[in-house]
Amino acid sequence: MHLTFGEQIGCLIMPTVWKTAIVVGASSGIGEEITRQLVAQGCTVAIVARRLQELERIAQSLNTGQSAKVLLYPHDVCVYDEVPALFQKITHELGGLDVIIYAAGVMPSVQPSEYAFAKDRQMIEVNLLGAVAWFNEAAQRFERTKAGTIVGISSVAGERGRYPQPVYCTSKAALNAYLEALRNRLGRFGVKVVTIKPGPVATPMTEGLGKLPLLIPVDRAAREIIQSAQRGKANVFIPGIWRWIFLIIRNIPSFVFQKLKF
Numbered sequence: 001m002h003l004t005f006g007e008q009i010g011c012l013i014m015p016t017v018w019k020t021a022i023v024v025g026a027s028s029g030i031g032e033e034i035t036r037q038l039v040a041q042g043c044t045v046a047i048v049a050r051r052l053q054e055l056e057r058i059a060q061s062l063n064t065g066q067s068a069k070v071l072l073y074p075h076d077v078c079v080y081d082e083v084p085a086l087f088q089k090i091t092h093e094l095g096g097l098d099v100i101i102y103a104a105g106v107m108p109s110v111q112p113s114e115y116a117f118a119k120d121r122q123m124i125e126v127n128l129l130g131a132v133a134w135f136n137e138a139a140q141r142f143e144r145t146k147a148g149t150i151v152g153i154s155s156v157a158g159e160r161g162r163y164p165q166p167v168y169c170t171s172k173a174a175l176n177a178y179l180e181a182l183r184n185r186l187g188r189f190g191v192k193v194v195t196i197k198p199g200p201v202a203t204p205m206t207e208g209l210g211k212l213p214l215l216i217p218v219d220r221a222a223r224e225i226i227q228s229a230q231r232g233k234a235n236v237f238i239p240g241i242w243r244w245i246f247l248i249i250r251n252i253p254s255f256v257f258q259k260l261k262f
């Protein structure tokens with residue numbers, strides 16, 4: 001399906017209203033807060049993560065009306081074989097799907113001279129392969145229905161290979177490339193693919209990491225993520241100032257970048 005020029009302009013100006021959503025990695029931090037704000041907008045949300053207790057805590061606090069606004073699905077994103085059937089089950093129980101947001105992610109602490117394959121593998125499996133498993137399902141559905149939004153929570157860390165976190169940066173850079181390719185495939189069907197690149201956000205992931213630059217509260221991050229995605233933006237820095245900071249950082253020559261403790 002090719003959108004007319006008028007439809008394309010309309011998509012940019014008019015924020016989309018979502019009735020049904022999947023949030024993968026919804027049991028804490030950014031995914032939890034996105035779930036809370038989507039439910040406040042009237043959206044029914046399927047929440048996915050490993051910790052059942054946390055999913056139940058969120059569902060209990062949000063399912064206060066007559067009809068359940070939150071449906072919960074315990075799942076480990078590294079069990080890729082489960083995804084096709086689980087995706088079908090969720091879309092059936094939701095009665096449709098307007099948006100899928102992948103917020104699952106890990107960033108274990110890594111010492112400057114540490115090369116721990118187990119940690120590296122976990123970051124690639126959760127941050128990248130899990131996203132591919134879920135988004136491949138969503139892409140097929142949205143290409144068929146010629147509608148829908150795919151939102152990947154990446155990071156500013158994907159903009160350059162930084163010395164403290166070689167594989168975290170790799171997982172996010174690879175996620176960016178995958179999402180860009182999905183956007184190029186699916187745009188012609190009217191499907192939006194949104195890459196979100198947050199800087200530091202106050203969540204369990206950043207607890208105990210000391211003073212972080214331009215740290216923002218999680219409710220602000222979630223609000224900006226939802227607003228940008230509903231406007232169908234392609235690449236979004238959260239907050240927007242990071243776009244300009246990384247424009248500079250991306251252009252620092254490699255031999256200079258090597259010398260920076262960054």
Ligand SMILES: NC(=O)c1ccc[n+]([C@@H]2O[C@H](COP(=O)([O-])OP(=O)(O)OC[C@H]3O[C@@H](n4cnc5c(N)ncnc54)[C@H](OP(=O)(O)O)[C@@H]3O)[C@@H](O)[C@H]2O)c1
Nearest residue numbers: 025027028029030049050051076077104105200201203205
């Ligand atoms: N916080 C930041 O400063 C920041 C900045 C840039 C980007 N990000 C990205 O934002 C996303 C969300 O991070 P956050 O800060 O909200 O972290 P968080 O509070 O630690 O939440 C991480 C989420 O990922 C889920 N998860 C981890 N491993 C999983 C697995 N194997 N299977 C299923 N779910 C899994 C966790 O659920 P369970 O443990 O219950 O499974 C949890 O819901 C991540 O991709 C992160 O890289 C965060």
